[in-house]
Amino acid sequence: MAKTTLTRRALLKSGAIAAGALAMPSVVRAQxxxxxxxxxxxxxxxxxxxxxxxxxxxxxxxxxxxxxxxxxxxxxxxxxxxxxxxxxxxxxxxxxxxxxxxxxxxxxxxxxxxxxxxxxxxxxxxxxxxxxxxxxxxFGFLGISHNLDAVSVKEASSYDVLWNEKNKDKVGHFDWHLPNLGVLSLRDGNAAPYDIGGDAWAQLQETTLSLKPQVRGFYDYGGVLSSLKSGEVTVMPGIGEWITGVLRRDGANVTTTIPEQGGIQxxxxxxxxxxxxxxxxxxxxxxxxxxxxxxxxxxxxxxxxxxxxxxxxxxxxxxxxxxxxxxxxxxxGDGNSIDLIRKGRIHIRQLPVQQDLADWNDFWSAYKST
Known part of the structure; x- marks a missing residue:
C-alpha cells in the first residue's frame, strides 16, 4: 500500500475546493x-x-x-x-x-x-x-359570465338572457365549440347535452344560429378577458370563474352564474x-x-x-x-359546488356521443362565418 503524505499545500488546495463549492451552491445544484x-x-x-x-x-x-x-x-x-x-x-x-x-x-x-x-x-x-x-x-363550472353593471344574477339565471334585446351586439363567444354548444344544448332542454340524437342536433344548430345577431365577436383567452373587462361585451355563455375570477383580481365587476337549466363542468x-x-x-x-x-x-x-x-x-x-x-x-352548505353536482345541475363536458367531433367543429366554423 503506497504511503500518502498530506502536505500543507494539499490541505490548502482541498480547503479551497470545499470553500468554492460552498460559495457557489447554485452552480453545483444546477449541474x-x-x-x-x-x-x-x-x-x-x-x-x-x-x-x-x-x-x-x-x-x-x-x-x-x-x-x-x-x-x-x-x-x-x-x-x-x-x-x-x-x-x-x-x-x-x-x-x-x-x-x-x-x-x-x-x-x-x-x-x-x-x-x-x-x-x-x-x-x-x-x-x-x-x-x-x-x-x-x-375543475370548474361553465354557465354565463356577465358584467354585473349590465346583467344581473337574476337575469343570468336563464340562458334566455342571451337573446334579450338589450344584449344585442353585446354577446361574446370564447372560440371553442364544446363549451358553447354544451350550454346551448342545456338551454334546449337536453338532459345529456353531449349525447343527443339527430333531431336534437338539428335543433341545437337552429338555436345557435338564432343567437348570431346578438354576437359581438369570437375571442381567444386574452380577448375574452379584455372584452369583458372593457365592456365591449357584457355577457358570455360557456365560460366561468376561470375568466371572471381573473378579472375580479383587477377590480372588474363581473361574476359567473349557473342558470337554472344547468351548467357544464x-x-x-x-x-x-x-x-x-x-x-x-x-x-x-x-x-x-x-x-x-x-x-x-x-x-x-x-x-x-x-x-x-x-x-x-x-x-x-x-x-x-x-x-x-x-x-x-x-x-x-347549500349551493356549494359539490351540492350543485349532487343535485344534478352540473354536467360533465364530453366529446359528442352520437355525432363525430368533426360535425360539431364544422358547424362551429360555419356559424362563425355566417
Missing part, C-alpha cells in the same frame, strides 16, 4: 438538476404552479404549451414515446390518450383519493377497463407520458398535485383560479381566501 417535460395548457408549468416541487426534488419542468385537445393529440402523434414525462389534459380527451397508447397506467394507491370528495374517487373518463390513467387536478388532470424515462419523478409530481399543499396551489394559479377536489384544500381556501372560495363555490 445535477433533472429536467422533466410537460405537455400542457398554458400556466401549468409556470413558477407559481411548480416552483415548490422543483425546489423539493431539484428538478426543472420544461413545458410545451398547446391550445385545445386536438392540438395536444397531434403533438403526441408527431412525437416519439418518452418525449413528454407529464401530460396535462381535459378529462374528455383522456380516453383518446388511452386508446392511442399515449399514457401510462397508474396505481390508484399512489394518490390522495381518500382526501377527495367521493365524486372524484373514480372520475368518469380517467379510468379505462377499471384501470387508472389520469388523476384529477382541478370542465375537468383537468395529469397523466404520465408513455415511455417516460422519468416516470418515478412524474408520479411524485402527480402525488404533489393531489396533496393538500399542491391542491391549494392549483386552486390559486395566476393563469386562472379553479375548484379543487381536496376536502383539506377546501378548508384552507375557506380559512385563508374566503372571498375567492365563495366565488368558486368552495363553501359549506
Amino acid at each position: 445535477s438538476t433533472t429536467e422533466m417535460t410537460m405537455l400542457a395548457w398554458y400556466g401549468q408549468a409556470e413558477p407559481d404552479a411548480v416552483a415548490a416541487f422543483e425546489e423539493l426534488h431539484n428538478v426543472k419542468i420544461t413545458p410545451k404549451y398547446y391550445v385545445g385537445g386536438e392540438q395536444m393529440l397531434a403533438l403526441l402523434a408527431q412525437s416519439p414515446p418518452g418525449t413528454y414525462d407529464l401530460i396535462h389534459a381535459d378529462a374528455e380527451y383522456v380516453q383518446q390518450l388511452v386508446l392511442a397508447n399515449f399514457v401510462e397506467k397508474l396505481d390508484p394507491s399512489d394518490y390522495h383519493f381518500d382526501d377527495f370528495y367521493p365524486e372524484f374517487h373514480k372520475f368518469p373518463g380517467h379510468w379505462h377497463n377499471d384501470e387508472l390513467y389520469a388523476v384529477i387536478s382541478r 370542465f375537468t383537468e388532470s395529469f397523466s404520465i407520458g408513455r415511455g417516460s424515462k422519468k416516470a418515478d419523478l412524474a408520479r411524485k409530481f402527480i402525488q404533489y398535485t393531489s396533496s393538500p399543499e399542491g391542491q391549494f396551489t392549483l386552486a390559486n394559479l395566476n393563469v386562472f383560479p379553479a375548484i379543487i377536489p381536496s376536502k383539506v384544500g377546501w378548508e384552507r381556501m375557506i380559512n385563508e381566501k374566503p372571498e375567492d372560495a365563495r366565488h368558486l363555490g368552495m363553501f359549506k
Whole structure:
C-alpha cells in the first residue's frame, strides 16, 4: 500500500475546493438538476404552479404549451414515446390518450383519493377497463359570465338572457365549440347535452344560429378577458370563474352564474407520458398535485383560479381566501359546488356521443362565418 503524505499545500488546495463549492451552491445544484417535460395548457408549468416541487426534488419542468385537445393529440402523434414525462389534459380527451397508447397506467394507491370528495374517487373518463390513467387536478363550472353593471344574477339565471334585446351586439363567444354548444344544448332542454340524437342536433344548430345577431365577436383567452373587462361585451355563455375570477383580481365587476337549466363542468388532470424515462419523478409530481399543499396551489394559479377536489384544500381556501372560495363555490352548505353536482345541475363536458367531433367543429366554423 503506497504511503500518502498530506502536505500543507494539499490541505490548502482541498480547503479551497470545499470553500468554492460552498460559495457557489447554485452552480453545483444546477449541474445535477433533472429536467422533466410537460405537455400542457398554458400556466401549468409556470413558477407559481411548480416552483415548490422543483425546489423539493431539484428538478426543472420544461413545458410545451398547446391550445385545445386536438392540438395536444397531434403533438403526441408527431412525437416519439418518452418525449413528454407529464401530460396535462381535459378529462374528455383522456380516453383518446388511452386508446392511442399515449399514457401510462397508474396505481390508484399512489394518490390522495381518500382526501377527495367521493365524486372524484373514480372520475368518469380517467379510468379505462377499471384501470387508472389520469388523476384529477382541478375543475370548474361553465354557465354565463356577465358584467354585473349590465346583467344581473337574476337575469343570468336563464340562458334566455342571451337573446334579450338589450344584449344585442353585446354577446361574446370564447372560440371553442364544446363549451358553447354544451350550454346551448342545456338551454334546449337536453338532459345529456353531449349525447343527443339527430333531431336534437338539428335543433341545437337552429338555436345557435338564432343567437348570431346578438354576437359581438369570437375571442381567444386574452380577448375574452379584455372584452369583458372593457365592456365591449357584457355577457358570455360557456365560460366561468376561470375568466371572471381573473378579472375580479383587477377590480372588474363581473361574476359567473349557473342558470337554472344547468351548467357544464370542465375537468383537468395529469397523466404520465408513455415511455417516460422519468416516470418515478412524474408520479411524485402527480402525488404533489393531489396533496393538500399542491391542491391549494392549483386552486390559486395566476393563469386562472379553479375548484379543487381536496376536502383539506377546501378548508384552507375557506380559512385563508374566503372571498375567492365563495366565488368558486368552495363553501359549506347549500349551493356549494359539490351540492350543485349532487343535485344534478352540473354536467360533465364530453366529446359528442352520437355525432363525430368533426360535425360539431364544422358547424362551429360555419356559424362563425355566417
